[in-house]
Structures are given as C-alpha cells and as structure tokens.
Amino acid sequence: MRSKRKFDFVKSSRRFLIASALITLLGIVAVSVFGLNYGIDFSSGTSVDVTTTKSVEEAKLRVFLDEQKLGDYTLTLAENRDSIRFKEALNEQQEKDFKAAFNTTFDPDASFEINIVDSDIAREQQTSALLGMAIACLGIVIYVSIRFEWRFAIAAVVSLIYSAFFVITVFSIFQLEVNLPFILAVLTIIGYAINDTVVIFDRIRENMRFAKLKTNDDLDELVNSSIWQTLARSINTVITVLIASVCLFIFGSESIKLFSLAMIVGLICGAYSSIFIASQFWLYLRKKQPLKKVAVKPQSTP
CATH class of the missing domain: 3.30.70.260 (ACT domain)
Structure with missing residues (x-):
C-alpha cells in the first residue's frame, strides 16, 4: 500500500543529491584555495x-x-x-x-x-589523525558489510565522507582553527552518523524480508516507508545531542567552542546524509540488480 504522507524522500532525493554534489564541489574549491587554518597541534x-x-x-x-x-x-x-x-x-x-x-x-x-x-611532532600528529580517520572508515566498511551487504557499506561510507567533508568545508571557508579537538569532533560525528544510517538500513532490511517487490516503484516505497518509520528516532537522537553541543558552545570555555561548533554542524549534516545520501545511494545501487520475479501459481480450472 502506498504511503499517504505528503513528503516523498525518494522522489525528492534527486534535488538533494544534486545540492550535495554542488556543496562538495564548493568544498573542494574552498579547501584548494583557502586551505585549512591548522592550529599548533598540526603546525609548529x-x-x-x-x-x-x-x-x-x-x-x-x-x-x-x-x-x-x-x-x-x-x-x-x-x-x-x-x-x-x-x-x-x-x-x-x-x-x-x-x-x-x-x-x-x-x-x-x-x-x-x-x-x-615542534615541526616533527606536528607532522606526526597530522599523520596519526589521518590514519585514525582512515581506520575508522575501514572498520565501518567491514562492520556494515558483515552485518548487511556491500551495497550498504558503500552507501554508508559515501554518506560519512560527505558529513566529515562538509564540516571541513565550513572550517576552511571561515578559516576556523583545525586542531586535535576538531579531529575528535569529526570522529564523534562519524559515530553518530553511522548510528543513524545503520538504524535506517536495519529497517530497510527488515522490511525487505516481508515485502513483495515486483517493480522499482515498490523498492522506492519500501525505502521511503523505512525512513519514515525511523525518522522520529533519528530526530530525537540528534536533537538530544544537539542541545548539549549548543550549551557547550554558549556556556563552555574558549578551548572547546570550536569543538562544539564542529559537533553542531556535523550532527545536522550527519542526520541529513543518513536520509538523503546513504539510503538513496543504496537504492541506486540496489536498482542495478534486477528484481526477482515473483512466481504466480496458475489458477486451476474448475
């Protein structure tokens, strides 16, 4: 049965994916032109x-x-x-x-x-930070591949890279200081984003067990329904952490303001990417595989 809700995430996904691609392009240009304002953690x-x-x-x-x-x-x-x-x-x-x-x-x-x-320690910390993020992404790929399938893993990593890069873009454009707390914020954002993504993926997998998928429209409806079924949980989780991050940004000390700001931007972007990038990218990959034909038993003639 078709969902009667007004907003169709799948039908609207094309506009959001195009906007996300343009933002990513803007980010690449910004980082190339302005670079990052490294703090002393990454520069002597x-x-x-x-x-x-x-x-x-x-x-x-x-x-x-x-x-x-x-x-x-x-x-x-x-x-x-x-x-x-x-x-x-x-x-x-x-x-x-x-x-x-x-x-x-x-x-x-x-x-x-x-x-x-000094310069040697700064270079070592840069390498360690990049290595840590790479290991985190690799671990997520392995985990999601084992729990779900390779399409889910690819979609999850694309979504996480977008969330992390969006925060980097904001810090590059406004030349905010990038230091070790910033890296900690990005890793925390990745954790919350993958949590939201896995919740949606888990619901998609559960719904597929009982769905009779005959056309791609049925697959679209399945993904759309799965997002709606998990939307309240995702929003509540993000708002709860977002309130804490905003309080830290307003009332916290100067040393954690940039950490809090990175968390605020990343949490919002992570929730967005779970809905409009991860699930939609999986849907795109899934449509490349032909749907199994449902066998129809011939009716017996009286």
Whole structure:
C-alpha cells in the first residue's frame, strides 16, 4: 500500500543529491584555495593560556606582545583568561622571559598553561589523525558489510565522507582553527552518523524480508516507508545531542567552542546524509540488480 504522507524522500532525493554534489564541489574549491587554518597541534608553534586575577586591556596586551618580538601571533580574550598562539615554537629561555615580563607588566599572580609543538611532532600528529580517520572508515566498511551487504557499506561510507567533508568545508571557508579537538569532533560525528544510517538500513532490511517487490516503484516505497518509520528516532537522537553541543558552545570555555561548533554542524549534516545520501545511494545501487520475479501459481480450472 502506498504511503499517504505528503513528503516523498525518494522522489525528492534527486534535488538533494544534486545540492550535495554542488556543496562538495564548493568544498573542494574552498579547501584548494583557502586551505585549512591548522592550529599548533598540526603546525609548529606555541599555545599560551594565561589566567589572570584581573582583566587585561586588549590594546595594552597587543603592545606588550609586539614588544616581546616573539613572531606572529593570534590573540583571543575572555574574562580573566587570555589565549595567545605564537606561530613559532618558543625555547625554554623565551618562555621564562615571557612569564616574567607578563607578571611584571600586568598581574604578578597570573598563571600560565603553555604547550609547545615542534615541526616533527606536528607532522606526526597530522599523520596519526589521518590514519585514525582512515581506520575508522575501514572498520565501518567491514562492520556494515558483515552485518548487511556491500551495497550498504558503500552507501554508508559515501554518506560519512560527505558529513566529515562538509564540516571541513565550513572550517576552511571561515578559516576556523583545525586542531586535535576538531579531529575528535569529526570522529564523534562519524559515530553518530553511522548510528543513524545503520538504524535506517536495519529497517530497510527488515522490511525487505516481508515485502513483495515486483517493480522499482515498490523498492522506492519500501525505502521511503523505512525512513519514515525511523525518522522520529533519528530526530530525537540528534536533537538530544544537539542541545548539549549548543550549551557547550554558549556556556563552555574558549578551548572547546570550536569543538562544539564542529559537533553542531556535523550532527545536522550527519542526520541529513543518513536520509538523503546513504539510503538513496543504496537504492541506486540496489536498482542495478534486477528484481526477482515473483512466481504466480496458475489458477486451476474448475
């Protein structure tokens, strides 16, 4: 029986897939032109977080940093906490001189959290991050292939790559800092996205056990019904995590704001890709295989 719901996911999928392809093309152009704004985790440099007992004026702090002659830097100010990112890795003497000068100029009771990453460690962390994401995708392919079939696995990976690349595109366009928490956010997004995708795939598989598929239209209806049957669960899961991510972004410290932002963007995109990319891509692959003809028993003549 045909679904009487107004919105047909399968019928509308072509528009969404074209839009997704255009966004992916935009992302490739953005990453090629703008690149990624790597933090010190992936490029050599020094991160200095200073906690003060009183607020420090930005203008005076910039004058102070220029006088230290420690190279290019970026500055982020929060209430009683200043984050400074130097593009150069400071040596031990430069670190001691900076602390002493800051205490003398602004606050003798200021405390410092300093992280220094040299070029070798930065390259090693880049390699480890890429390797981790590759292993995660490979594990998903193996898991989905064993639990379902190869078409589900391919569709799931295409969907996950789109979700991860969409977040990368946003960070590239706005030149937001890419660091280890960003990689952690992407891996978390992949986890939530594959969860939504597997739920839809599981319902598709269950419905196929009892469906009598004679035409491709029957297959379209099966996928459409499966999405509707799991839609409430997917939305509730995403909204629950999304509320937590938004709260972290608004009320959390500066150090986790970009992590929270990546989670917000990725969760929304992950839910979208599960519905409009993973299930539709599987449907496309499944239609390449001829449907089994349903045997019709001849009626006996009286």
